[in-house]
Amino acid sequence: MNSATGKTEYLRITDLHSYYGESHILHGIDMKVDKGECVTLLGRNGSGRSTTLKSIMGLVGRRSGSIMLNGTEIINVPTHKIARHGVGFCPEERAIFSSLSTEENLTLAPIVASGGMTDDEIYEMFPNLKERRNSPGTKLSGGEQQMLAMARILRTGARLLLLDEITEGLAPVIVKKLGEIITELKKRGYTIVLVEQNFRFAAPLADRHYVLEHGEIIETISQDDLPTKMEWLQQTLGV
Amino acid sequence: MEIFGIPSALLGSQLLIGLINGSFYAILSLGLAIIFGLLNIINFSHGAMYMLGAFVAWIGLTYFEVGYWTSLLLAPVLVGLLGVVLERTMLKQLYKLDHLYGLLLTFGLALIIEGIFRDQFGVSGEGYAVPDALTGLIPLGFMNLPLYRGWVVIAALTVCFGTWYMIEKTKLGAYLRAGTENPQIVQALGINVPMLITFTYGFGVALAAFAGVLAAPVFQVNPLMGSNLIIVVFAVVVIGGMGSIMGSIVTGLGLGLIEGITKVIYPEASSIVVFAIMILVLLVRPAGLFGKS
Amino acid sequence: MNTTTNNDKNMRLVFGVLFLLGLVAPFVVYPTFLMKILCFGLFASAFNLLLGFVGLLSFGHAAFLGAAGYVCGLLVRDSGLSPELGILGGTLAAGFLGWVFGKLAIRRSGIYFAMITLALAQMVFFIVQQAPMTGGEDGLQGVPRGNLFGFIDLDDNMSMYYLVYAIFCAGFFVIYRTIHSPFGQILKAIRENQPRAISLGYDVDKFKLFAFVISAALSGLAGATKTLVFQLASLSDVHWHMSGEVVLMTLLGGLGTIFGPLVGAATIVTLQNELADKVGSWVTVIMGVIFVLCVLVFRRGIVGEIQALIRRSGIN
Amino acid sequence: SNNVVKVGVLTDMSGTYSDLSGQGAVVATKMAIDDFIANEKPNFKIEMVQADHQNKADIASNKAREWFERDGVDVATELVTTSVALAVMKVAKEKDRIALVNGTASATITNKECNDVTIHYTYDTYALANGTASALTKQGGKTWFFLTADYAFGKSLESEAAKVVTANGGKVLGSVNHPFPGTDFSSFLLKAQQSGAQVVGLANAGSDTTNAIKQAAEFGITPKQTLAGLLMFITDVHSLGLKATQGMYLTTGFYWDRNDDTRAWSRRFFEKQRKMPTMVQAGQYSSVYNYLKAVKAVNSDDTKKVMDYMKKTPINDFFAKNGRIQANGRMIHDMYLAQVKKPEEAKYPWDYYTIKATIPADQAFTPLKESTCALVKK
């Protein structure tokens, strides 16, 4: 994936500033993700990683700068159209809908492009969901809800996945499983931006790491450089 | 035979009439509940929209020879479109603010709409005849039910349960329910939530207009016909549980019945029995009978 | 620190000028009209204490205005009490009614609070309409103004005006004081962050209830006084439209500002009075338009906008 | 005063009563003033001011005070709705000006609450209830059931009508109080139906009456039982249509199509207002015209002089036949019992009534000796 040739740029963010009401959270983010790559956003609590993902989706109060998605500028595009451009977002809080059954939750998001996983494939990947198909979404366990949140964006044919802390609060077995899933997705050519606390989980999956602090990218570390930067990372993030 | 010292025939007929009035409450409160669910707005202009529905039917018949059955479709569509325009131009700006502002804006709109109609049509009201196909009485033994009233119940129940079905069992309904919980994420999944909101408001007021057309042959078509009703309908929505679809239908019908009984036992109190119930319910179940937390 | 003392000085100046204006006003403007403005100004200020400073929207404040008016009217007309006792009685009655409303509604917030107060007010309307001694829809007519303290003849419009003015100033002072008192500090804290206020050991419901009672009693003071001014109490004072009107006054003048409600009340009363001769049936439409404009473009209200203007020019 | 007579029309321009009074009353007043100037060539100027009291007694009282104190208005007129009329009467008394009450029905104005500056001109509850009830009972409508608006006005209509019914040998089988304002009357109508009474008396007004009539037709109550509107105006009939109202009895002080005089005046009114006048609007014209005549006759707008003149001068014009103002301020004149035509009987627009009987002035209104007014010497 990292070969110098044949790379197509899929997402490019330039000088992104974001605000919640009065407070200025992101102070000029620049980053670039190629097609089929997996990158992570690292940083302390509150450093602005989730906000970066939300900014891409247009879920912050106000934003400026440029976000190019597969050659299209989306900085002023409304959220639902961004999703229709093929971006799948798995939010930190999972956001499973309690008034919808598991199945309704799963099929809620409209198909935005062909090539998404079929329901069978999904149920194969997450057998728990099949079992609990008819129970209300929020009656699922935390882990199951996380799977559901992942699954519902895999169905839609989105090619860029924004995953926020998907391993949070999950039992190690499930974390391991998610790791396998992401590897599989990478194989299928999905582009992934991963926000993770769990560095051990993220490190082997990512092609590149962006380190955020106070809403700015303070370091970019490619997978190859990781061993040499380990100590610095440990110092700044405590990982 | 007597129940509570009331002849059962009288009681039966009063209950039936209560059910008929309850049908109006049900459609109106259903519209309010849907709007409240997704927009978090107490639509104070709901009564005005009900009135508009009746007036569209009357104007249609008087000036354009549009009959009852056409109006039954046309009026909700036209009033729904007005709702869409109002939502797009005004309500839209208020979502980020306190709910209070939505209530105040729609209150102002109600004053404007009712004021204009009052100026144009006066207050005596206009007569609207029962459509020919629905004139006549059905002898029920204990009473003679006007055919039209029977039709009102059937039409209202059909619309209410149709709406309930749409919301509980269809994809669009799933969007609406999800949108009520977390509109941002629904939008992030690729659904046009602003449009959904506009649609919801339009649909909610279209329901009010539908009730208005149903009411036209029964009550005088009068610019103020909605403004007295609306307060009672608010009470119905609050009792049922704000935003609860089933709650507003069931409560609407139920309160119609209770009002009917009150009219037999102590008619003077029939206009406030709803408020008394509302206070009791809120003391015991703050979220209303069917409300969530 | 410096700015606050400056502010204090400015404030005192504003108060002083307004106070003098109020003293000379009846020589220029028609006194009954002024009295009406003062009554509604007090009513709206009392309402604003609740909405603007505690964040509670009551949609039933007409009940306090109206009930106090009826109680005062009955005391003066039928029980032959002196006007000051009538006003006192009306105020106390409204305060008590406020306590009852508050007990029932205070634990709910937002829309629910508004709806419960509305429902309770409808009950009051019903009672007033039905009760044998209120005169039903004819209203309570022919309330004598009587002699204040037994020797000041209130049938003289000027003496009546100065009584109303004194009552208004006292009521207004109570509101101003309440906002700027230890109690007002806690109210502010509750409005800003209710859970935090609870966690600091303040019994939030009690504070809200207390504020509600003060607001109700002052609304009652306004209503009782109004009854004496016009020598009548009528159903329209208890009708829910009146509850809507007071919201409009407050909103138009400036929610949460100290002078806003007074300005709003003056504007609305003037409009009603002036429009009454000119536009006929368009009065309600114009009220509606004002409502809509206030909500859409003019959210800070007249006084709020002026304050913002001053602040902006002060910075430049 | 200072050679100007100012007439203030205080009415409901936008509320419940705006159809029966409202703009039409203003138009009628203007006509009265213009006609008076044209016919009588007075040596004083006449001005008119108008205001909408929005059915709020405090607005009305405030306006009246302002008019009397500041603007030099000599007479406040129209004054529809009881609370407004009572409030303005009191102000007028205090300021020694005249109140000409037209729109209001309540009989308390010339009884308990009467004063010497007020004239109650067009009609009152007694006249309406009395006229309709006695005529119907005499015609054989012996059993009655009342549908009564649950407030003082409705109750006084009912009690006055009931008195007449029993006095004429009829019987009241029952009554039901409905909330005011109401929208659905079917429950109450069913009770009326079950009572089996020959006549259902509607002791209510405005939209309550119209809704009740409409629903009575729907439930098949009419034409089996007869409806009697105790307070109905031609505007109500107009808005309901003849189909719903046919056969109803009502009492009115004026019908436009009664004779050539009424027709002539009403057509002129119609030109301006596009509606035929109600009795209130016609009475408004008549009252203002006669007031101005009195001012001319005594050559002063002094309240006492004008009132004295008016009380001793009989009134006969297109509106009032055998008119006379009694000591209690009650203007008595002939009233008419009308029956609403069947749709097929109506030949032209507004052809609504057949006048069944004329109720002579001295029978139409409360006999003076029964008046509880303090001005009446017993």
Add this chain to the structure above:
Amino acid sequence: MSQYILETHQLCKDFKGFTAVSDVNLKVRQGSIHALIGPNGAGKTTVFNLITKFLPATSGKIVFKGDDITHEPPAVTARRGFIRSFQISATFPHLTALENVRIGLQRKLGTEFQFWKSEKSLNCLNDEAIALLESVDLKSFVNTVTAEMPYGRKRALEIATTLALDPEMMLLDEPTQGMGQEDIARVVDLIRKVSANRTILMVEHNLSVVSNLCDRITVLTRGSILAEGTYDEVSQNPQVLEAYVGSNDMADAHH
């Protein structure tokens, strides 16, 4: 009286069928600094809400200094000297720092219902308030409107306001969340300073803070207690390592 200032017995909380807290028996020793840790969603904030009565418990009992306070209104519990902070900073945004602290101090004046008094009567509290602000290094912010203060400073202000009540026991929900390194150090010092004569129960994700400050640690997962002990004991517990850290070294969870 037992050595425990706060005890819960079989504390449970259901949210419509979802059990957020189940059978928690928490014991907090008088004078200790006690930490509550666990993965996100383990129920820590919910436990806080339960013991401060912001949420009613589904079942179970809460005992503070020997008194059963399970059914007491929250404000009453607070007046027992049992004060909490919030996960998201909880200040009064449009009041100045001084006024914020004064809201806390005002209670002991007993004038909180006196609407006829001037607010100037509160000025006697200013010196004490300023002293408190100084103690948390906020002297330069005395007249700043809170909304304009940086995030870390708001947390410090919150602690100052809590201290104004001189509480016997403080509950801190993630006091260092969203803070920079130096802010964290400052808050740790502050907590240590104020812990004299007080009991502190805190929720904290930052294990370096926990290891540094706390005497005892309770680990919560999925609503129930997994382990309890000193930092060393807990960090040796394989179950804790698996559930909370996801690796076999507690240090991995340090920030």
